[in-house]
Amino acid sequence: MTKSMNKRTQMVHGGTRRSQYNEVSEAIFLTQGFVYDTAEQAEARFLKTGEDEFIYARYGNPTVAMFEERIALLEGAEDAFATASGMAAINGALCSALKAGDHVVAARALFGSCLYILQDILGRYGVEVTLIDGTDLDQWRDAVRPDTKLCFFETISNPTLEVIDVKAVSEIAHAVGALVMVDNVFATPVYSRALELGADVVIYSATKHIDGQGRTLGGVILGTREFIRGTVEPYMKHTGGSMSPFTAWVMLKGLETIDLRVRAQVDTAEKIADAVQGHAGLNRAIYPGHASHPQFDLVQDQIGTGGTVLALDIKGGQAAAFQFLNALTVALISNNLGDAKSIATHPATTTHQRLPEEQKRALGITPGLIRFSVGLEHADDLINDILHALSRVKE
Ligand SMILES: *Cc1c(COP(=O)(O)O)cnc(C)c1O
Numbered sequence: 001m002t003k004s005m006n007k008r009t010q011m012v013h014g015g016t017r018r019s020q021y022n023e024v025s026e027a028i029f030l031t032q033g034f035v036y037d038t039a040e041q042a043e044a045r046f047l048k049t050g051e052d053e054f055i056y057a058r059y060g061n062p063t064v065a066m067f068e069e070r071i072a073l074l075e076g077a078e079d080a081f082a083t084a085s086g087m088a089a090i091n092g093a094l095c096s097a098l099k100a101g102d103h104v105v106a107a108r109a110l111f112g113s114c115l116y117i118l119q120d121i122l123g124r125y126g127v128e129v130t131l132i133d134g135t136d137l138d139q140w141r142d143a144v145r146p147d148t149k150l151c152f153f154e155t156i157s158n159p160t161l162e163v164i165d166v167k168a169v170s171e172i173a174h175a176v177g178a179l180v181m182v183d184n185v186f187a188t189p190v191y192s193r194a195l196e197l198g199a200d201v202v203i204y205s206a207t208k209h210i211d212g213q214g215r216t217l218g219g220v221i222l223g224t225r226e227f228i229r230g231t232v233e234p235y236m237k238h239t240g241g242s243m244s245p246f247t248a249w250v251m252l253k254g255l256e257t258i259d260l261r262v263r264a265q266v267d268t269a270e271k272i273a274d275a276v277q278g279h280a281g282l283n284r285a286i287y288p289g290h291a292s293h294p295q296f297d298l299v300q301d302q303i304g305t306g307g308t309v310l311a312l313d314i315k316g317g318q319a320a321a322f323q324f325l326n327a328l329t330v331a332l333i334s335n336n337l338g339d340a341k342s343i344a345t346h347p348a349t350t351t352h353q354r355l356p357e358e359q360k361r362a363l364g365i366t367p368g369l370i371r372f373s374v375g376l377e378h379a380d381d382l383i384n385d386i387l388h389a390l391s392r393v394k395e
Helices: 007-013 039-047 064-075 084-099 110-125 137-141 167-175 225-239 245-276 295-300 315-327 359-362 377-390
Strands: 079-083 101-107 128-132 148-155 179-183 201-205 219-223 282-286 309-312 343-345 368-371
Touching: 007 064, 007 110, 007 245, 064 079, 064 219, 064 245, 079 225, 079 343, 084 110, 084 148, 084 201, 084 219, 084 225, 101 110, 101 377, 110 128, 110 148, 110 359, 128 137, 137 167, 148 167, 219 225, 245 282, 245 309, 245 377, 315 368, 315 377
Parallel strands: 101 128, 101 148, 148 179, 179 201
Antiparallel strands: 079 219, 201 219, 282 309, 309 368, 343 368
């Protein structure tokens, strides 16, 4: 598969390994193990696995290897490790890279489970974590130290869609020799330029746009071959967070259409952002791809799109937000994102419910905030759905 071809072409053909039957669609190797012809061959394989040689599904599997190769092509990374979920990827990438005594600097605006790993788990094992406002470069400069091993952030944060300058933070981190690890779900693998901008490790919850149809949980860690095979793989294969072959097959099929799907979702998100901007029922409509976003220039420069998620801060607090949600007829009330089906979420009472009020306020998670993940429905139907639901909110 030539790397000079367009990503859309690579996502249809890249990484394919055909069996002796020459099947068109990728095979699902639903096998935990692999047979050796001789005892000597088994011994040799445990000593060193060659290309296309496998031992046990927790260590690797042909379908999973196809997915890893294909997603690495999309990201422009040397290698990838597929995991059971997005959180298995984040936990694996962090724990495999860190040890007691290390210092981590992370942006405060993070997915709840990422905050749990950073604040609760890593501390138990002697890793010190400093949380900062990731949009303020001075805070990164002040927080990094000679013993800082790693800087971690979401390139676009959930759910308030703040954007972090990957290039500038990477320069600050690299100046003290720290590794830059990004949770890149909201930027999406289609638009990501994180490695080119200086990040060392890029992580996705494949549950989101990579599957894109709400079927399976999965995750992936991308980086240099040395980091993926030398640091991540030994940790993951011995601790059990590997992706199942069936999931890898679903994700491979997801990659065939990801370019078409995500571009269509972004296109619709832009139309919705235009349609709701300045609406009398909203305190704010947040979309990183709209000129009203405070970091619009940074977004244009580093991602080139605002992604597939908007945040709407509805006037009237929680009661108004609930009236809005209950009046939607196309978008579903749920908590995934990047799905073919549009999904609306009330972060303050669901995904971010457990955060103390003070932390919610600091992150901009107001009682009226709705996270709206744009699906593959027609833009006009979604705009009508949102405008109608806004009209149903009682003053
Ligand atoms: C969903 C999500 C995760 C967790 O992924 P799972 O697949 O649910 O484990 C982590 N980070 C971000 C930004 C997410 O959106």
